[in-house]
Amino acid sequence: xxxxxxxxxxxxxxxxxxxxxxxxxxxxxxxxxxxxxxxxxxxxxxxxxxxxxxxxxxxxxxxxxxxxxxxxxxxxxxxxxxxxxxxxxxxxxxxxxxxxxxxxxxxxxxxxxxxxxxxxxxxxxxxxxxxxxxxxxxxxxxxxxxxxxxxxxxxxxxxxxxxxxxxxxxxxxxxxxxxxxxxxxxxxxxxxxxxxxxx
Amino acid sequence: xxxxxxxxxxxxxxxxxxxxxxxxxxxxxxxxxxxxxxxxxxxxxxxxxxxxxxxxxxxxxxxxxxxxxxxxxxxxxxxxxxxxxxxxxxxxxxxxxxxxxxxxxxxxxxxxxxxxxxxxxxxxxxxxxxxxxxxxxxxxxxxxxxxxxxxxxxxxxxxxxxxxxxxxxxxxxxxxxxxxxxxxxxxxxxxxxxxxxxxxxxxxxxxxxxxxxxxxxxxxxxxxxxxxxxxxxx
Ligand SMILES: Cc1cc2nc3c(=O)[nH]c(=O)nc-3n(C[C@H](O)[C@H](O)[C@H](O)COP(=O)(O)OP(=O)(O)OC[C@H]3O[C@@H](n4cnc5c(N)ncnc54)[C@H](O)[C@@H]3O)c2cc1C
Numbered sequence: 362x363x364x365x366x367x368x369x370x371x372x373x374x375x376x377x378x379x380x381x382x383x384x385x386x387x388x389x390x391x392x393x394x395x396x397x398x399x400x401x402x403x404x405x406x407x408x409x410x411x412x413x414x415x416x417x418x419x420x421x422x423x424x425x426x427x428x429x430x431x432x433x434x435x436x437x438x439x440x441x442x443x444x445x446x447x448x449x450x451x452x453x454x455x456x457x458x459x460x461x462x463x464x465x466x467x468x469x470x471x472x473x474x475x476x477x478x479x480x481x482x483x484x485x486x487x488x489x490x491x492x493x494x495x496x497x498x499x500x501x502x503x504x505x506x507x508x509x510x511x512x513x514x515x516x517x518x519x520x521x522x523x524x525x526x527x528x529x530x531x532x533x534x535x536x537x538x539x540x541x542x543x544x545x546x547x548x549x550x551x552x553x554x555x556x557x558x559x560x
Numbered sequence: 561x562x563x564x565x566x567x568x569x570x571x572x573x574x575x576x577x578x579x580x581x582x583x584x585x586x587x588x589x590x591x592x593x594x595x596x597x598x599x600x601x602x603x604x605x606x607x608x609x610x611x612x613x614x615x616x617x618x619x620x621x622x623x624x625x626x627x628x629x630x631x632x633x634x635x636x637x638x639x640x641x642x643x644x645x646x647x648x649x650x651x652x653x654x655x656x657x658x659x660x661x662x663x664x665x666x667x668x669x670x671x672x673x674x675x676x677x678x679x680x681x682x683x684x685x686x687x688x689x690x691x692x693x694x695x696x697x698x699x700x701x702x703x704x705x706x707x708x709x710x711x712x713x714x715x716x717x718x719x720x721x722x723x724x725x726x727x728x729x730x731x732x733x734x735x736x737x738x739x740x741x742x743x744x745x746x747x748x749x750x751x752x753x754x755x756x757x758x759x760x761x762x763x764x765x766x767x768x769x770x771x772x773x774x775x776x777x778x779x780x781x782x783x784x785x786x787x788x789x790x791x792x793x794x
Contacts (some may be wrong), residue, residue, distance in 0.1 A: 395787065
Protein backbone atom coordinates (compact mmCIF):
# COMPACT_ATOMS: atom_id res chain seq x y z
CA UNK A 362 0.00 0.00 0.00
CA UNK A 363 1.16 3.49 -0.85
CA UNK A 364 1.62 5.29 2.48
CA UNK A 365 0.98 8.71 0.94
CA UNK A 366 -2.75 9.45 1.28
CA UNK A 367 -3.64 5.75 0.73
CA UNK A 368 -7.07 5.08 -0.67
CA UNK A 369 -7.57 8.65 -1.89
CA UNK A 370 -9.27 8.59 -5.31
CA UNK A 371 -10.40 12.16 -5.98
CA UNK A 372 -12.70 13.31 -8.73
CA UNK A 373 -12.68 13.10 -12.51
CA UNK A 374 -9.45 14.15 -14.16
CA UNK A 375 -11.07 16.19 -16.91
CA UNK A 376 -10.12 19.69 -17.98
CA UNK A 377 -6.51 19.01 -17.08
CA UNK A 378 -5.10 21.33 -19.71
CA UNK A 379 -7.22 24.25 -18.54
CA UNK A 380 -6.25 23.86 -14.91
CA UNK A 381 -3.02 25.49 -13.70
CA UNK A 382 -0.86 23.29 -11.41
CA UNK A 383 -2.22 22.76 -7.90
CA UNK A 384 -5.70 24.15 -8.70
CA UNK A 385 -9.10 22.44 -8.58
CA UNK A 386 -12.18 23.42 -10.58
CA UNK A 387 -15.22 24.77 -8.75
CA UNK A 388 -18.71 25.77 -9.76
CA UNK A 389 -19.17 28.04 -6.75
CA UNK A 390 -17.54 31.45 -6.34
CA UNK A 391 -15.61 31.55 -3.04
CA UNK A 392 -14.51 34.86 -1.57
CA UNK A 393 -11.02 35.87 -0.43
CA UNK A 394 -10.87 39.28 1.26
CA UNK A 395 -8.72 40.56 4.11
CA UNK A 396 -11.50 42.46 5.87
CA UNK A 397 -15.16 43.38 5.75
CA UNK A 398 -16.77 44.23 2.45
CA UNK A 399 -16.86 48.00 1.79
CA UNK A 400 -20.15 49.39 0.48
CA UNK A 401 -19.53 51.80 -2.38
CA UNK A 402 -22.40 53.37 -4.28
CA UNK A 403 -22.10 54.07 -7.97
CA UNK A 404 -22.86 57.77 -7.27
CA UNK A 405 -19.72 58.00 -5.14
CA UNK A 406 -17.54 55.72 -7.23
CA UNK A 407 -14.66 57.21 -9.18
CA UNK A 408 -11.61 55.73 -10.85
CA UNK A 409 -8.41 57.78 -10.93
CA UNK A 410 -5.21 57.14 -12.86
CA UNK A 411 -2.17 58.90 -11.33
CA UNK A 412 1.10 59.07 -13.23
CA UNK A 413 4.60 58.99 -11.77
CA UNK A 414 4.64 62.82 -12.05
CA UNK A 415 1.44 63.13 -10.08
CA UNK A 416 -0.82 63.98 -13.02
CA UNK A 417 -4.28 62.56 -12.51
CA UNK A 418 -7.29 61.73 -14.58
CA UNK A 419 -10.59 60.69 -13.01
CA UNK A 420 -13.67 58.94 -14.37
CA UNK A 421 -17.06 58.93 -12.67
CA UNK A 422 -19.36 55.91 -12.88
CA UNK A 423 -21.31 57.60 -15.66
CA UNK A 424 -18.16 58.35 -17.63
CA UNK A 425 -16.82 54.84 -17.15
CA UNK A 426 -20.02 53.16 -18.29
CA UNK A 427 -20.15 55.50 -21.32
CA UNK A 428 -16.85 54.11 -22.59
CA UNK A 429 -17.00 51.25 -25.14
CA UNK A 430 -17.93 48.07 -23.22
CA UNK A 431 -16.68 44.56 -23.84
CA UNK A 432 -18.10 41.16 -23.01
CA UNK A 433 -15.39 39.02 -21.42
CA UNK A 434 -15.26 35.24 -20.95
CA UNK A 435 -12.25 34.10 -18.94
CA UNK A 436 -11.03 31.38 -16.59
CA UNK A 437 -10.06 32.73 -13.16
CA UNK A 438 -7.63 31.24 -10.65
CA UNK A 439 -7.52 32.01 -6.92
CA UNK A 440 -4.40 31.42 -4.85
CA UNK A 441 -6.61 29.53 -2.36
CA UNK A 442 -6.57 26.77 -5.03
CA UNK A 443 -9.88 27.05 -6.83
CA UNK A 444 -10.30 27.85 -10.50
CA UNK A 445 -13.51 28.74 -12.24
CA UNK A 446 -13.95 28.30 -15.96
CA UNK A 447 -15.71 30.57 -18.45
CA UNK A 448 -16.70 33.31 -16.04
CA UNK A 449 -18.62 36.03 -17.92
CA UNK A 450 -18.10 39.71 -17.25
CA UNK A 451 -18.74 43.10 -18.81
CA UNK A 452 -16.46 46.05 -18.52
CA UNK A 453 -13.90 48.39 -20.04
CA UNK A 454 -10.38 47.36 -21.04
CA UNK A 455 -7.69 49.21 -19.10
CA UNK A 456 -6.28 50.37 -22.44
CA UNK A 457 -9.20 52.82 -22.64
CA UNK A 458 -8.08 54.53 -19.42
CA UNK A 459 -4.39 54.49 -20.26
CA UNK A 460 -4.28 55.34 -23.97
CA UNK A 461 -3.95 59.13 -23.49
CA UNK A 462 -1.67 58.92 -20.47
CA UNK A 463 1.97 59.87 -21.00
CA UNK A 464 4.13 57.72 -18.75
CA UNK A 465 7.54 56.12 -18.47
CA UNK A 466 6.34 53.89 -15.65
CA UNK A 467 6.97 50.17 -15.78
CA UNK A 468 4.69 49.23 -12.89
CA UNK A 469 1.24 49.93 -11.55
CA UNK A 470 -0.26 49.85 -8.06
CA UNK A 471 -4.00 49.36 -8.10
CA UNK A 472 -5.90 50.63 -5.07
CA UNK A 473 -9.32 49.88 -3.64
CA UNK A 474 -12.00 51.44 -1.50
CA UNK A 475 -11.17 50.00 1.91
CA UNK A 476 -7.43 50.46 1.48
CA UNK A 477 -6.39 47.28 -0.36
CA UNK A 478 -3.59 47.54 -2.91
CA UNK A 479 -1.90 45.22 -5.40
CA UNK A 480 1.02 45.72 -7.78
CA UNK A 481 1.87 44.45 -11.25
CA UNK A 482 3.90 45.35 -14.29
CA UNK A 483 2.06 47.95 -16.34
CA UNK A 484 2.30 45.81 -19.47
CA UNK A 485 0.14 43.15 -17.81
CA UNK A 486 -2.70 45.67 -17.78
CA UNK A 487 -2.44 46.56 -21.48
CA UNK A 488 -3.34 45.01 -24.83
CA UNK A 489 -6.73 43.72 -23.80
CA UNK A 490 -5.47 41.60 -20.93
CA UNK A 491 -7.12 43.54 -18.08
CA UNK A 492 -10.46 45.28 -17.49
CA UNK A 493 -12.49 47.31 -15.06
CA UNK A 494 -15.59 45.09 -14.76
CA UNK A 495 -19.00 45.93 -13.28
CA UNK A 496 -21.22 43.06 -14.47
CA UNK A 497 -20.88 39.37 -13.64
CA UNK A 498 -22.99 36.68 -15.33
CA UNK A 499 -25.42 39.34 -16.51
CA UNK A 500 -25.97 41.00 -13.12
CA UNK A 501 -24.39 44.01 -11.40
CA UNK A 502 -21.26 42.78 -9.61
CA UNK A 503 -22.15 42.07 -5.97
CA UNK A 504 -20.22 43.79 -3.16
CA UNK A 505 -18.52 40.65 -1.83
CA UNK A 506 -17.09 39.99 -5.28
CA UNK A 507 -15.87 43.56 -5.62
CA UNK A 508 -18.89 45.55 -6.76
CA UNK A 509 -19.66 48.08 -7.95
CA UNK A 510 -16.46 47.58 -9.97
CA UNK A 511 -13.27 45.58 -9.74
CA UNK A 512 -10.14 45.07 -11.73
CA UNK A 513 -9.99 41.82 -13.70
CA UNK A 514 -6.53 40.52 -14.67
CA UNK A 515 -7.39 36.88 -15.31
CA UNK A 516 -3.91 35.75 -16.35
CA UNK A 517 -2.63 36.41 -12.81
CA UNK A 518 -3.91 34.96 -9.50
CA UNK A 519 -7.16 36.61 -8.58
CA UNK A 520 -5.82 38.64 -5.63
CA UNK A 521 -4.30 40.92 -8.32
CA UNK A 522 -7.82 41.63 -9.61
CA UNK A 523 -8.47 44.19 -6.89
CA UNK A 524 -12.10 44.44 -5.74
CA UNK A 525 -13.82 47.81 -5.13
CA UNK A 526 -11.24 49.38 -7.44
CA UNK A 527 -10.75 53.14 -7.13
CA UNK A 528 -7.47 53.95 -8.76
CA UNK A 529 -4.27 53.05 -10.50
CA UNK A 530 -0.94 54.62 -9.65
CA UNK A 531 1.82 54.34 -12.25
CA UNK A 532 5.28 53.99 -10.74
CA UNK A 533 8.82 53.72 -12.04
CA UNK A 534 9.85 51.18 -9.43
CA UNK A 535 7.85 48.16 -8.36
CA UNK A 536 6.13 48.59 -4.97
CA UNK A 537 4.65 45.55 -3.23
CA UNK A 538 0.91 45.77 -2.53
CA UNK A 539 -1.08 44.42 0.42
CA UNK A 540 -0.64 40.65 0.04
CA UNK A 541 2.64 41.02 -1.86
CA UNK A 542 4.24 42.70 1.16
CA UNK A 543 3.20 39.93 3.58
CA UNK A 544 4.23 36.83 1.72
CA UNK A 545 2.39 36.47 -1.57
CA UNK A 546 4.40 36.36 -4.78
CA UNK A 547 5.18 39.69 -6.46
CA UNK A 548 3.94 38.60 -9.91
CA UNK A 549 1.52 35.72 -9.28
CA UNK A 550 1.44 33.69 -12.51
CA UNK A 551 -0.85 30.69 -11.86
CA UNK A 552 0.77 28.64 -14.65
CA UNK A 553 4.16 28.95 -12.92
CA UNK A 554 2.53 28.47 -9.51
CA UNK A 555 3.88 31.75 -8.16
CA UNK A 556 1.91 31.69 -4.91
CA UNK A 557 4.33 32.88 -2.25
CA UNK A 558 7.71 34.58 -1.96
CA UNK A 559 10.41 32.40 -3.45
CA UNK A 560 8.07 30.35 -5.71
CA UNK B 561 8.22 26.76 0.02
CA UNK B 562 8.55 22.97 0.10
CA UNK B 563 5.88 20.31 0.40
CA UNK B 564 6.58 18.19 3.45
CA UNK B 565 5.28 14.76 4.34
CA UNK B 566 3.45 14.68 7.63
CA UNK B 567 2.08 11.59 9.38
CA UNK B 568 -1.36 11.29 10.95
CA UNK B 569 -0.77 10.31 14.59
CA UNK B 570 -4.09 11.12 16.23
CA UNK B 571 -7.73 11.61 15.26
CA UNK B 572 -10.38 12.86 17.67
CA UNK B 573 -14.05 13.56 17.03
CA UNK B 574 -15.12 17.11 17.81
CA UNK B 575 -18.67 16.69 16.57
CA UNK B 576 -20.37 13.89 14.60
CA UNK B 577 -18.95 15.41 11.41
CA UNK B 578 -15.79 17.22 12.56
CA UNK B 579 -12.41 15.82 13.47
CA UNK B 580 -9.22 17.05 15.04
CA UNK B 581 -6.23 15.61 13.25
CA UNK B 582 -2.75 15.69 14.73
CA UNK B 583 0.20 15.16 12.41
CA UNK B 584 3.87 14.55 13.11
CA UNK B 585 5.66 17.13 10.97
CA UNK B 586 9.44 16.64 11.02
CA UNK B 587 11.29 19.92 10.52
CA UNK B 588 8.15 22.04 10.97
CA UNK B 589 9.34 25.68 11.16
CA UNK B 590 6.63 26.87 13.55
CA UNK B 591 3.72 29.22 12.83
CA UNK B 592 1.59 32.04 14.19
CA UNK B 593 -1.92 31.46 15.54
CA UNK B 594 -4.37 32.04 12.69
CA UNK B 595 -2.19 30.67 9.90
CA UNK B 596 -3.16 27.77 7.66
CA UNK B 597 -1.56 25.07 5.54
CA UNK B 598 -2.34 23.65 2.15
CA UNK B 599 -2.92 19.89 2.34
CA UNK B 600 -2.17 17.80 -0.74
CA UNK B 601 -3.57 14.34 -1.40
CA UNK B 602 -2.26 12.05 -4.14
CA UNK B 603 -4.19 9.17 -5.71
CA UNK B 604 -2.51 6.03 -7.02
CA UNK B 605 -2.53 7.33 -10.59
CA UNK B 606 -0.77 10.54 -9.55
CA UNK B 607 -3.90 12.73 -9.48
CA UNK B 608 -3.64 15.37 -6.77
CA UNK B 609 -6.04 17.58 -4.87
CA UNK B 610 -5.15 20.46 -2.56
CA UNK B 611 -7.25 22.35 0.01
CA UNK B 612 -6.46 24.83 2.77
CA UNK B 613 -6.89 23.99 6.48
CA UNK B 614 -6.23 26.24 9.43
CA UNK B 615 -3.81 25.32 12.19
CA UNK B 616 -5.89 24.65 15.29
CA UNK B 617 -3.15 24.95 17.91
CA UNK B 618 -0.23 27.28 18.56
CA UNK B 619 3.21 26.13 17.43
CA UNK B 620 4.21 22.98 19.29
CA UNK B 621 7.52 21.66 18.00
CA UNK B 622 7.13 19.11 15.25
CA UNK B 623 3.45 18.50 15.78
CA UNK B 624 0.61 20.26 13.96
CA UNK B 625 -3.11 20.03 14.56
CA UNK B 626 -5.87 20.65 12.02
CA UNK B 627 -9.65 20.68 12.39
CA UNK B 628 -11.66 19.32 9.49
CA UNK B 629 -15.41 19.66 8.97
CA UNK B 630 -16.82 17.10 6.53
CA UNK B 631 -18.48 18.82 3.57
CA UNK B 632 -20.87 16.18 2.20
CA UNK B 633 -19.77 15.10 -1.26
CA UNK B 634 -16.53 17.04 -0.90
CA UNK B 635 -13.40 15.78 -2.57
CA UNK B 636 -10.96 16.24 0.29
CA UNK B 637 -12.68 16.86 3.64
CA UNK B 638 -14.53 13.48 3.98
CA UNK B 639 -11.31 11.65 3.16
CA UNK B 640 -9.29 13.57 5.75
CA UNK B 641 -12.02 13.40 8.36
CA UNK B 642 -12.69 9.67 8.17
CA UNK B 643 -10.67 7.72 5.59
CA UNK B 644 -7.02 8.72 5.94
CA UNK B 645 -5.57 5.87 8.05
CA UNK B 646 -3.63 6.57 11.22
CA UNK B 647 0.08 6.28 10.46
CA UNK B 648 -0.36 7.33 6.82
CA UNK B 649 1.09 10.47 5.28
CA UNK B 650 -0.20 13.50 3.45
CA UNK B 651 1.77 16.48 2.20
CA UNK B 652 1.46 19.99 3.58
CA UNK B 653 2.85 23.33 2.56
CA UNK B 654 3.02 26.20 5.00
CA UNK B 655 2.57 28.00 7.24
CA UNK B 656 0.56 30.32 4.98
CA UNK B 657 -1.30 33.59 5.48
CA UNK B 658 0.42 36.40 7.32
CA UNK B 659 -2.63 38.63 7.73
CA UNK B 660 -5.19 36.60 9.66
CA UNK B 661 -2.77 36.12 12.57
CA UNK B 662 -2.64 37.18 16.19
CA UNK B 663 0.73 38.26 17.51
CA UNK B 664 1.31 38.23 21.25
CA UNK B 665 2.54 41.81 21.16
CA UNK B 666 -0.66 43.06 19.49
CA UNK B 667 -2.90 45.47 21.42
CA UNK B 668 -5.75 43.98 23.38
CA UNK B 669 -8.55 43.34 24.21
CA UNK B 670 -9.40 41.11 21.28
CA UNK B 671 -12.77 39.95 19.92
CA UNK B 672 -13.03 36.68 17.99
CA UNK B 673 -16.19 35.81 16.06
CA UNK B 674 -16.50 32.27 14.71
CA UNK B 675 -19.12 30.61 12.54
CA UNK B 676 -19.02 26.80 12.54
CA UNK B 677 -15.62 25.43 11.49
CA UNK B 678 -14.35 29.02 11.45
CA UNK B 679 -13.54 28.39 15.10
CA UNK B 680 -10.38 26.48 14.10
CA UNK B 681 -7.88 29.36 13.65
CA UNK B 682 -9.53 31.29 16.48
CA UNK B 683 -9.00 28.32 18.81
CA UNK B 684 -5.30 28.56 18.01
CA UNK B 685 -5.38 32.24 19.01
CA UNK B 686 -7.19 31.53 22.30
CA UNK B 687 -4.80 28.72 23.12
CA UNK B 688 -1.80 30.93 22.33
CA UNK B 689 -3.17 33.70 24.52
CA UNK B 690 -3.77 31.23 27.35
CA UNK B 691 -0.01 30.60 27.42
CA UNK B 692 0.91 34.28 27.70
CA UNK B 693 1.13 36.33 30.86
CA UNK B 694 -0.62 39.32 29.35
CA UNK B 695 -3.53 40.73 31.34
CA UNK B 696 -5.46 41.48 28.17
CA UNK B 697 -8.82 39.83 27.57
CA UNK B 698 -10.07 37.66 24.73
CA UNK B 699 -13.76 37.39 23.93
CA UNK B 700 -15.08 34.70 21.63
CA UNK B 701 -18.53 34.73 20.06
CA UNK B 702 -19.06 31.32 18.53
CA UNK B 703 -22.07 30.64 16.33
CA UNK B 704 -23.13 27.00 15.88
CA UNK B 705 -26.34 25.28 14.83
CA UNK B 706 -26.99 23.16 17.92
CA UNK B 707 -25.20 22.11 21.12
CA UNK B 708 -23.91 19.02 19.26
CA UNK B 709 -21.95 21.24 16.89
CA UNK B 710 -19.60 22.81 19.43
CA UNK B 711 -15.91 22.06 18.83
CA UNK B 712 -13.11 22.33 21.39
CA UNK B 713 -15.25 22.24 24.52
CA UNK B 714 -12.19 21.61 26.70
CA UNK B 715 -10.15 24.45 25.32
CA UNK B 716 -13.02 26.89 25.35
CA UNK B 717 -13.75 26.10 29.00
CA UNK B 718 -10.10 26.61 29.93
CA UNK B 719 -11.02 28.45 33.16
CA UNK B 720 -8.85 31.37 32.10
CA UNK B 721 -10.39 34.45 33.79
CA UNK B 722 -9.19 36.56 30.84
CA UNK B 723 -11.38 34.55 28.45
CA UNK B 724 -15.07 35.15 27.83
CA UNK B 725 -16.63 32.57 25.54
CA UNK B 726 -20.23 32.89 24.39
CA UNK B 727 -21.84 30.25 22.24
CA UNK B 728 -24.73 31.39 20.06
CA UNK B 729 -27.07 28.74 18.68
CA UNK B 730 -28.71 29.35 15.34
CA UNK B 731 -31.16 26.39 15.21
CA UNK B 732 -31.60 24.97 18.65
CA UNK B 733 -30.09 26.01 21.96
CA UNK B 734 -29.54 24.06 25.18
CA UNK B 735 -32.65 23.53 27.33
CA UNK B 736 -31.59 26.15 29.86
CA UNK B 737 -30.62 28.75 27.25
CA UNK B 738 -31.92 32.30 27.59
CA UNK B 739 -31.23 33.56 24.08
CA UNK B 740 -33.70 32.46 21.40
CA UNK B 741 -31.92 30.49 18.65
CA UNK B 742 -31.03 32.66 15.68
CA UNK B 743 -28.25 34.13 13.63
CA UNK B 744 -25.72 36.46 15.15
CA UNK B 745 -27.28 39.90 15.38
CA UNK B 746 -26.50 43.36 16.54
CA UNK B 747 -27.68 42.58 20.09
CA UNK B 748 -25.13 39.76 20.33
CA UNK B 749 -22.29 42.03 19.26
CA UNK B 750 -23.14 45.22 21.18
CA UNK B 751 -21.94 43.98 24.58
CA UNK B 752 -18.67 42.42 23.46
CA UNK B 753 -17.89 45.40 21.20
CA UNK B 754 -18.45 47.83 24.05
CA UNK B 755 -15.60 46.18 25.93
CA UNK B 756 -13.12 46.87 23.13
CA UNK B 757 -10.82 49.82 22.50
CA UNK B 758 -11.22 51.63 19.17
CA UNK B 759 -8.05 49.98 17.87
CA UNK B 760 -8.74 46.50 19.26
CA UNK B 761 -8.49 43.82 16.62
CA UNK B 762 -11.55 41.78 15.68
CA UNK B 763 -11.10 38.45 13.90
CA UNK B 764 -14.03 36.98 12.01
CA UNK B 765 -13.87 33.51 10.47
CA UNK B 766 -16.37 31.12 8.93
CA UNK B 767 -18.40 30.54 5.79
CA UNK B 768 -18.55 33.53 3.43
CA UNK B 769 -22.17 34.42 4.24
CA UNK B 770 -21.41 34.48 7.95
CA UNK B 771 -18.29 36.61 7.56
CA UNK B 772 -20.14 39.05 5.28
CA UNK B 773 -23.01 39.40 7.76
CA UNK B 774 -20.78 39.91 10.80
CA UNK B 775 -18.46 42.27 8.93
CA UNK B 776 -21.45 44.39 7.91
CA UNK B 777 -22.84 44.46 11.46
CA UNK B 778 -19.51 45.53 12.90
CA UNK B 779 -18.94 48.30 10.38
CA UNK B 780 -22.54 49.50 10.80
CA UNK B 781 -21.83 49.71 14.54
CA UNK B 782 -19.05 52.12 13.72
CA UNK B 783 -16.01 49.88 14.13
CA UNK B 784 -13.10 50.92 11.96
CA UNK B 785 -12.99 48.38 9.07
CA UNK B 786 -9.20 48.48 9.26
CA UNK B 787 -9.36 46.75 12.67
CA UNK B 788 -11.45 43.84 11.34
CA UNK B 789 -9.59 40.89 9.90
CA UNK B 790 -11.50 38.19 8.09
CA UNK B 791 -10.97 34.66 6.81
CA UNK B 792 -13.61 33.12 4.56
CA UNK B 793 -13.67 29.34 4.31
CA UNK B 794 -15.67 28.89 1.13
C1 LIG C 1 -7.70 29.89 4.26
C2 LIG C 1 -8.69 28.76 4.43
C3 LIG C 1 -8.70 28.02 5.60
C4 LIG C 1 -9.58 26.96 5.77
N1 LIG C 1 -9.58 26.28 6.95
C5 LIG C 1 -10.43 25.25 7.13
C6 LIG C 1 -10.46 24.53 8.38
O1 LIG C 1 -9.70 24.82 9.32
N2 LIG C 1 -11.35 23.50 8.51
C7 LIG C 1 -12.21 23.15 7.49
O2 LIG C 1 -12.98 22.19 7.67
N3 LIG C 1 -12.21 23.81 6.30
C8 LIG C 1 -11.33 24.84 6.10
N4 LIG C 1 -11.33 25.51 4.90
C9 LIG C 1 -12.20 25.00 3.80
C10 LIG C 1 -11.44 23.87 3.05
O3 LIG C 1 -10.31 24.40 2.40
C11 LIG C 1 -12.30 23.19 1.96
O4 LIG C 1 -12.88 24.17 1.15
C12 LIG C 1 -13.39 22.32 2.53
O5 LIG C 1 -12.83 21.31 3.37
C13 LIG C 1 -14.19 21.63 1.41
O6 LIG C 1 -13.30 20.89 0.58
P1 LIG C 1 -13.78 19.55 -0.11
O7 LIG C 1 -12.71 19.10 -1.05
O8 LIG C 1 -14.23 18.56 0.91
O9 LIG C 1 -15.08 19.98 -0.91
P2 LIG C 1 -15.14 20.38 -2.45
O10 LIG C 1 -15.02 19.14 -3.25
O11 LIG C 1 -14.18 21.48 -2.71
O12 LIG C 1 -16.60 20.97 -2.52
C14 LIG C 1 -17.77 20.20 -2.43
C15 LIG C 1 -18.99 21.07 -2.48
O13 LIG C 1 -19.11 21.79 -1.26
C16 LIG C 1 -19.06 23.18 -1.47
N5 LIG C 1 -18.14 23.70 -0.47
C17 LIG C 1 -16.80 23.79 -0.55
N6 LIG C 1 -16.28 24.31 0.57
C18 LIG C 1 -17.31 24.53 1.40
C19 LIG C 1 -17.40 25.05 2.71
N7 LIG C 1 -16.31 25.44 3.41
N8 LIG C 1 -18.64 25.12 3.26
C20 LIG C 1 -19.74 24.74 2.56
N9 LIG C 1 -19.69 24.24 1.32
C21 LIG C 1 -18.51 24.15 0.73
C22 LIG C 1 -18.51 23.39 -2.84
O14 LIG C 1 -19.05 24.54 -3.42
C23 LIG C 1 -18.95 22.13 -3.54
O15 LIG C 1 -20.24 22.29 -4.05
C24 LIG C 1 -10.47 26.59 4.72
C25 LIG C 1 -10.46 27.33 3.54
C26 LIG C 1 -9.59 28.40 3.37
C27 LIG C 1 -9.61 29.17 2.09
